[in-house]
Amino acid sequence: MRVNFTVNGRPQEADDVWEGESLLYVLRERLGLPGSKNACEQGECGSCTVRLDGVPVCSCLVAAGQAEGREVVTVEGLADHARQRSRGGSRGVPLDEAKAWQAGGPGSRTGEEAELSTVQQAFIDAGAVQCGFCTPGLLVAADEMLEHNPDPSDADIREALSGNLCRCTGYEKIMDAVRLAAARQSGEV
Amino acid sequence: MPANGAPTKITQGSRSRGGIGESTLRPDGTLKVTGEFAYSSDMWHEDMLWGQILRSTVAHAEIVSIDTSEALALPGVYAVMTYDDLPTEVRNYGLEIQDTPVLAHGKVRHHGEPVAIVAADHPETARRAAAKIKVEYRELPVVTDEASATAPDAVLVHEDRDDHHAGHVPHPNIVHRQPIVRGDVASARGRADVIVEGEYTFGMQDQAFLGPESGLAVPEEDGGVHLYIATQWLHSDLRQMAPVLGLPEDKVRMTLAGVGGAFGGREDLSMQIHACLLALRTGKPVKIVYNRFESFFGHVHRHPAKLYYEHGATRDGKLTHMKCRIVLDGGAYASASPAVVGNASSLSVGPYVVDDVDIEAIALYTNNPPCGAMRGFGAVQACFAYEAQMDKLARELGMDPVEFRQLNAMEQGTLMPTGQPVDSPAPVAELLRRVKAMPLPPERQWESSEGADVRQLPGGLSNTTHGEGVVRGVGYAVGIKNVGFSEGFDDYSTARVRMEVVAGEPVATVHTAMAEVGQGGVTVHAQIARTELGVAQVTIHPADTKVGSAGSTSASRQTYVTGGAVKNACELVREQVLEIGRRRFGSYHPAWATAELLLEGGKVVTDGGEVLADLVDVLGDEAVEVEREWRHRPTEAFDLRTGQGNGHVQYSFAAHRAVVEVDTELGLVKVVELACAQDVGKALNPLSVVGQIQGGTTQGLGVAVMEEIIVDPKTAKVRNPSFTDYLIPTILDTPTIPVDVLELADDHAPYGLRGIGEAPTLSSTPAVLAAIRNATGLELDRTPVRPEHLTGTA
The missing domain is CATH 3.30.365.10 (Aldehyde oxidase/xanthine dehydrogenase, molybdopterin binding domain)
Incomplete structure (x- = not known):
């Protein structure tokens, strides 16, 4: 089957999709967006977390066909998503940005060029990244939490991120990173 | 050249920015937060096939027959291979004993053993084809204890x-x-x-590393194969793979792909040989990615x-x-x-x-x-037991458990049971003192003005208690771990360091085969190069088998051994750079011949701080490159009868204090805080050191209260191969982990550092158990502790 949906503000079309394929598989293997991770593929670890029409979901549990006509934000689009939000949350991509995307295609930016969102930079600065396999899902989940809860308590952070497993860090530096991102977003630091 | 393992005494110190001792940030951090870091399961190649492994459904059986015809007939299937299709007479592999069949030969010995492999154009086609392979087993009795x-x-x-x-x-x-x-x-x-x-x-x-076993094998024109792989030790994989593939080692190229954690689970081969076999058989690139279910069967x-x-x-x-x-x-x-x-x-x-x-x-x-x-x-297992014994003894004697431990604590000079003297600091009593001195978390911290915040209580949002039946306990433990490969193993590493001028700036390139699995070795290598070579720009070359072995990323050894190799290679590069400087500029200033010279801030300076030349001018268009193996002190085998022998390289010590709250009616445990004090010798990167300690502590917490693979004792079959049934700590299960880092140098080690990755995993578990015993008064002689052990319903 063919699936049409929007990924990180850009219309995407995936052909020859087998009906049993997950949204995660289509993102990773058909659209060249492997940032969403495949740690368990059974909805337990959160490493594949994406926003589906704004709602964080485990993309391994979403059949690709369910994404038809909907908007998906992955870790690859997190920085742009944050930029748009800071402009007032208007939907759609300004023409110059869309052209920039087309020039390189999704996932073609190198690390040095990338402009990071607050939460992405905070994860680096706080030492919240070790192997990094949980990081994309945690970033999407943490960014979503900070969107509606800009001043979370520690218990709020733990509750919001309880669906995302990390095996390396013991979560302490992830807590630090989210606290740091919240403080930076509110201009406290 | 310094003798093997001897301190070189020619460390430059850490005056360079971004050098050792600073919490510099990971060089791969940006790629990892943007989703662009290429893990082994992210590899993709035009025209690639997907590999799938068929695994045994029984634990112990003779294989009567295997029929692959239906699988081969499935459209989209390119190859099906069994034991009979292996290309050479070498059909087993193993780290030390080559007892593990690449594919089962007439017999399977455990549940989930690989029996056949399939390559197809879609992962689902490969899975369906594997399911169509008919294997007839004649079951054998199992031995399980x-x-x-x-x-x-x-x-x-x-x-x-x-x-x-x-x-x-x-x-x-x-x-x-x-x-x-x-x-x-x-x-x-x-x-x-x-x-x-x-x-x-x-x-x-x-181990439950999150990045599943995976990789991409690409056949090459010369008949060889290139494997992009997540592993802990490229050269160990290579040594085991090449004979089975029937290829000389130089035709099996290995490049480290991104590794999503390891924790020991990638020391053995998983899909490496299978992917290469299928690639060589089909002439097409083959990718294999385990799902989580298979991962539980795919590693030790x-x-x-x-x-x-x-x-x-x-x-x-x-x-x-x-x-x-x-x-x-x-x-x-x-x-x-x-x-x-x-x-x-x-x-x-x-x-x-x-x-x-x-x-x-x-x-x-x-x-x-x-x-x-x-x-x-x-x-880890031993620490769980001897620490339980220490608490029992203290109780029998009516002594404080920490004071009792301190009274018997080893120190520098103590003999190990092997007769080996501990010849560097062993601050066991001090670590216990420090961890005990940390302030305790407040009692009843779930209480708030709006009533109980159930998120702070055992059972959490299940809302099983508002504090009724909840008791607190505190427990302590301390452990000892060896660092590096022991018992006479030739535990060396290799580093290649190059220094040249690029775009008007001196740049060092560090090339090793060290597997970066998340621990931050790449961060530390760059810090060492900055410290030793006085440059700002350091390029970390991708790890591959074009350079000599780095040994394994395990045994807390990489910063010590590959870090030591990088340091040593940098020192040799520095000597050559200074020699070039003396040759070119020596006649202009007497200090070139007489003073102790350093490389700092991109310049050659005297130890008095006088600048003699810019590195850019010294090097000109010359590049200096050194590749050298480096070894720590040799060790000996343990005597097979008495166990005597200087078997270990270095020891690492950590102590924990656990504070738990237990709902005694339901047997639910909340770990409130897990404090750690550890001696790290020298923290090359303090941020990473603390991250390692907290991560190791949490894995110890996991096996204290939740993590266990359940194997049916009658059938030897695995009952819970998923993250639904094998639980690892979430952010809700994990408490705050305050860390007190002690730095007592080990004079035998580079920079005085101590391998740190494992020690915190030891004492964490017995500390939690001690705290639960303290809270409940129960004996608790097994780990993990489950609710039934606390409620008397086991």
């Missing part, structure tokens, strides 16, 4: 053993046995005023263990003697079992002074899942 495995009429897991341990083990189902005898236990026992015994059980833990686990301990002490609290037997279940294949036995036995006393000991450790062959390396490697 010491009693069944060592019975006189026990079924042998491996008939006709001819490995180098076969001659000295008392039964063919024992992989390796290591006794350690020192002093005179019988007479020491006579001096004891109190004697405590215990029988302890340690459950099977999984931590040895479950039974531990029998007896300790004695005098009335004034001095340990008299220790006797122990440690029985590790190695499962169906040897993997790292012999080395785990060596660790468990030699570290079985813990960080204490006990002169009279009688120790035996064995690993069994059974039909349970194979067990091998996991963070802590034999020392």
